[in-house]
Amino acid sequence: MHRLLEIDPDLQKRRLWLSVGVGLLLFIVFMSLTSTPVVPMPGNIDKLYHASAYAVLMGWWLQLFRNPLTRVLLALCFIAIGVGIEFLQSFHPLRYFDVGDMLANTTGVVISFGLGWTAFERLLYRFERRVWPG
16 A cells, blocks of 8 residues: 555655645646636637646646556546536536536546656656756
């Protein structure tokens, strides 16, 4: 169990990066459920925003955890959050349930999950080495 929750030991600023990740998640949840009037967007451009937000969220958390099982569990968790938020929006007077948003959220998670097995997986590590060498 301990290895599942182990943040990449190569990262120097683990608490900072974990805090940023929690902040990203809370920001997405807040923006998805806030009472601020929803601004209509032309076409389906909002789907790009949904996919981008969830891609950034998943990509960030992949920087922190290297364990493959942890990564799968994170992906499933973020997909579940994206689906759950849509159901919660159906109860909000200014929001609405949209399967397209669920698919866009899931697409963002899947794209980042795939990129997490490429050179992108170590961006945060490389950033740290340049900013805080040694």
